[in-house]
Amino acid sequence: MKIAVLVGSLRSDSYNKFLAENMQKRYQSEHELEILEIGDLPFYNQDDELDPPEVVKNFKRQVADADGVMIITPEYNWSVPGVLKNALDWLSRVDKVLIDKPVMTAGASPTALGTVRAQLHLRQILSAPGVSARVLPPGGNEVLINFASEKFDQSGRLIDESTLEFLDRIMEKFAAWIKK
Numbered sequence: 001m002k003i004a005v006l007v008g009s010l011r012s013d014s015y016n017k018f019l020a021e022n023m024q025k026r027y028q029s030e031h032e033l034e035i036l037e038i039g040d041l042p043f044y045n046q047d048d049e050l051d052p053p054e055v056v057k058n059f060k061r062q063v064a065d066a067d068g069v070m071i072i073t074p075e076y077n078w079s080v081p082g083v084l085k086n087a088l089d090w091l092s093r094v095d096k097v098l099i100d101k102p103v104m105t106a107g108a109s110p111t112a113l114g115t116v117r118a119q120l121h122l123r124q125i126l127s128a129p130g131v132s133a134r135v136l137p138p139g140g141n142e143v144l145i146n147f148a149s150e151k152f153d154q155s156g157r158l159i160d161e162s163t164l165e166f167l168d169r170i171m172e173k174f175a176a177w178i179k180k
């Protein structure tokens with residue numbers, strides 16, 4: 001399956017980016033995970049939405065062409081980072097490429113709650129009328145990686161075995177969710 005991945009952190013040593021890269025590699029024989037660049041998108045401006053800059057057109061096309069979308073994000077101030085909200089705002093307008101698109105969410109934080117508040121906000125955003133994504137239901141499927149500094153090594157490799165096994169199960173469920 002072709003899965004577009006949006007990462008809500010632009011930081012070079014981001015745990016969330018590491019998570020995306022670990023998943024990209026771990027599932028490469030079954031799925032093509034493509035990490036899309038959201039840091040280059042301009043701020044959403046309604047004046048430009050009918051004929052947005054090329055970078056926005058390409059981004060929307062990549063999301064439209066994917067079988068599913070994975071959103072991997074940190075929590076900033078109990079919510080999603082602005083860079084991710086900006087990307088979702090672009091996707092929510094005109095051709096509305098997220099409507100009915102299978103989506104799963106995940107997040108990693110060095111703190112105890114593992115992005116739970118951000119992901120609750122994210123689920124709310126994903127159900128707004130212009131977004132209306134088909135999000136993998138939360139029961140048992142919440143990827144909330146807490147205490148991330150203990151679960152990734154210095155090079156960004158995810159080394160926590162139980163987290164890896166959990167991700168394997170989630171990927172299977174997400175693939176089934178996409179096929180539904």
Ligand SMILES: Cc1cc2nc3c(=O)[nH]c(=O)nc-3n(C[C@H](O)[C@H](O)[C@H](O)COP(=O)(O)O)c2cc1C
Binds near residue numbers: 010015108109112
């Ligand atoms: C602007 C900002 C706000 C943050 N707010 C929260 C927060 O609300 N909850 C939390 O658990 N961590 C918060 N953090 C800490 C992040 O979880 C931590 O920096 C994390 O490593 C960011 O993700 P990344 O490693 O993918 O860049 C915040 C960090 C920044 C820079």
